[in-house]
Amino acid sequence: MPAWLGEMNQWLSANPQWLGATIFMVACIECLAVAGLIVPGTVALFAVSALAGGGALSLGDTLLLGYAGGLLGDGLSYAIGRGLHQNIRRLPGLRSHPQWLGSAESFIQRYGIASLLVGRFIGPLRPMLPMVAGMLEMPLVRFILVSLVAAAGWSVAYLMPGWMTGAAVRLPLPSGFWPQAAAVAIGLAALIGLAINSSLRRQPSATLLTGAASFVLMLAVFLGWPYLAHFDEGLVTLVQEHRSAALDPIVVTVTRLGDFRTQLLVGVLLTALLLIARHWRHALFAGGVLLCTALGNVTLKWLFARSRPEVLSTPLTSYSMPSGHSSASFAFFLVLAILASRGQPPRMRLAWMGLACIPALTIASSRVYLGAHWPTDVLAGALLAIFVCAAGLALTLRFHRLEPLGLRTWTLVLVPCLLLFSWFTWHDLADAVTRYAY
Numbered sequence: 294m295p296a297w298l299g300e301m302n303q304w305l306s307a308n309p310q311w312l313g314a315t316i317f318m319v320a321c322i323e324c325l326a327v328a329g330l331i332v333p334g335t336v337a338l339f340a341v342s343a344l345a346g347g348g349a350l351s352l353g354d355t356l357l358l359g360y361a362g363g364l365l366g367d368g369l370s371y372a373i374g375r376g377l378h379q380n381i382r383r384l385p386g387l388r389s390h391p392q393w394l395g396s397a398e399s400f401i402q403r404y405g406i407a408s409l410l411v412g413r414f415i416g417p418l419r420p421m422l423p424m425v426a427g428m429l430e431m432p433l434v435r436f437i438l439v440s441l442v443a444a445a446g447w448s449v450a451y452l453m454p455g456w457m458t459g460a461a462v463r464l465p466l467p468s469g470f471w472p473q474a475a476a477v478a479i480g481l482a483a484l485i486g487l488a489i490n491s492s493l494r495r496q497p498s499a500t501l502l503t504g505a506a507s508f509v510l511m512l513a514v515f516l517g518w519p520y521l522a523h524f525d526e527g528l529v530t531l532v533q534e535h536r537s538a539a540l541d542p543i544v545v546t547v548t549r550l551g552d553f554r555t556q557l558l559v560g561v562l563l564t565a566l567l568l569i570a571r572h573w574r575h576a577l578f579a580g581g582v583l584l585c586t587a588l589g590n591v592t593l594k595w596l597f598a599r600s601r602p603e604v605l606s607t608p609l610t611s612y613s614m615p616s617g618h619s620s621a622s623f624a625f626f627l628v629l630a631i632l633a634s635r636g637q638p639p640r641m642r643l644a645w646m647g648l649a650c651i652p653a654l655t656i657a658s659s660r661v662y663l664g665a666h667w668p669t670d671v672l673a674g675a676l677l678a679i680f681v682c683a684a685g686l687a688l689t690l691r692f693h694r695l696e697p698l699g700l701r702t703w704t705l706v707l708v709p710c711l712l713l714f715s716w717f718t719w720h721d722l723a724d725a726v727t728r729y730a731y
Contacts, residue, residue: 302340309349313358316341316350320362320448326370327384329420339455346459352535355456360448367423367440374427381428397421401429406439411644413443414450446651461531469523477524477672480510484679488646492639500690504683511676515597518614518669525667529602532661546718548659551618555717556583559710560625566706574693579628582685586624586678590617593677602664616666619657619674626653627682636697653678 305312319337323329338359345355374381382394397418401408409426412418426436461470484506491499518525549555560583567576599614630649634642657675660666689695698706 301337302344305341305344309344312341312345312349313354316345316355316358316452317362317365320359320452321366321369323451324363324366324370324420324423324444324447326373326381326420326424329366335451338451339458342452342455343459343462346456346461347463348460351537352453352456352460353537353540355452356448359452360444363444363447364440366420367436367444370420370423371427371433371436374424375430376427378428381424394421394425397425398429401425406431406435409436409439410443411641411648413447414647415640415644419447446648449655450647450651457531460535461527464527464531464534466527466530467523470527473521473524474527477521480513484510489643492643495639500683500687504680504687507676507679507683511673511680514669514673514676515593515614518599518667518673521669525669528668529661529664533664536662544659544662547656548618548663548665550714550717551622551656551659553617553621555714556587556621556625559713560621562713563625563628563706563710566709567702570702570705572698572702574689574695575632575698578685578689578695579632582628582682583621583624585685586620586681587617589677589681590615590620590674593673599667599670602667613666614670615673615677616657616660616670617674618660619653619666619671620678621674622656623650623653623675623678624682626650627678631682631686632695632698633703635695 301315305315316338319341322332323335323338342355342359346352350358377384397412400412400418401422408418409422412422423436423440461474484503487506488499488503491502496502514521560580564576564580564583567573567579593615594612594617597614598612601611601613626649627646630645634645637645653675657671660671661668686695
């Protein structure tokens with residue numbers, strides 16, 4: 294840890310009233326053009342969010358402050374690019390490192406509006422893309438709409454891990470929690486590292502390696518969950534400790550997006566729309582992955598017959614492992630990411646995968662928040678979906694090539710799926726708010 298960061302943490306520990314302002318400022322700098330490349334904002338965000346999780350700020354306040362700071366950084370960067378145009382090349386830092394601007398410019402010219410959404414999760418590009426968007430005179434309304442969505446996912450991905458770590462350190466968790474949590478973290482890090490390394494090296498067997506690694510890790514979770522009891526109980530205790538009555542209706546709405554009915558209708562709609570667009574191979578891949586994931590989930594539930602946590606006031610009668618919401622949501626969003634990333638370089642494909650994991654992880658995490666599943670249930674469901682997606686993609690590419698989908702096809706596919714998700718969200722949120730109000 295840099296000396297200045299340690300000193301900042303010590304000062305904030307003694308002056309916690311400034312923690313909220315610091316989170317806002319660090320998030321803004323991390324997303325600010327040029328400055329975000331120089332200042333190690335990711336490390337600083339983890340450190341200050343860990344302090345917030347220690348009891349100084351709630352999770353909602355921490356995420357909201359990071360979200361607002363990120364939006365301000367985006368807005369300032371866009372304004373700089375819009376005001377200076379080509380003169381931004383003379384800014385300090387860009388004169389000596391023209392490649393920073395060049396890579397962002399080529400990225401946004403190649404991928405357009407999608408670059409702002411995906412590039413948010415690519416470190417070197419994140420602070421430069423809004424400025425380049427302003428330089429290229431992207432319409433302000435379009436930029437704002439994309440930034441509102443991208444900053445929300447970025448805030449969750451970059452602030453929640455630190456906050457959860459700080460909260461876990463503060464609570465009296467079971468003695469075996471940290472060794473078991475370390476084992477889970479090492480396994481996930483190995484899977485993610487293997488997937489990233491093999492993809493960036495353009496290894497022909499990258500998909501097979503990812504599928505094999507996810508299968509091994511999934512098997513380890515299914516066979517080893519009795520030995521992860523302290524991890525499960527500790528994490529459930531941590532989450533339940535920070536439940537909020539105001540947040541409950543929102544989480545109920547989120548979790549219903551992973552219900553069997555919702556996922557079935559959206560999956561059928563996605564497959565049908567691909568068939569209507571005459572993309573038979575894409576439809577076969579999408580429908581096959583979603584169907585196999587669902588069948589695998591049902592089979593494994595009955596095979597392991599694990600009981601659910603005793604948190605719900607009205608316990609569910611079905612078995613717990615793996616989480617159907619987790620496997621279904623990861624399968625659906627990963628399928629979309631795989632189809633969106635066809636024909637793109639490895640870096641962009643990885644960014645699409647990371648982006649897809651955010652809504653899937655949000656739905657999956659809601660099950661732990663509501664007490665419907667153990668954390669290892671959610672982990673097992675996610676690994677099942679990753680394995681089926683990787684195996685399905687490898688099998689498909691062995692016989693056919695999945696061509697990139699055009700803009701017209703994506704409009705045909707995404708708009709109805711988003712409308713269906715929006716309808717379920719509005720309906721369920723209104724129902725949840727009414728029920729919690731009374």
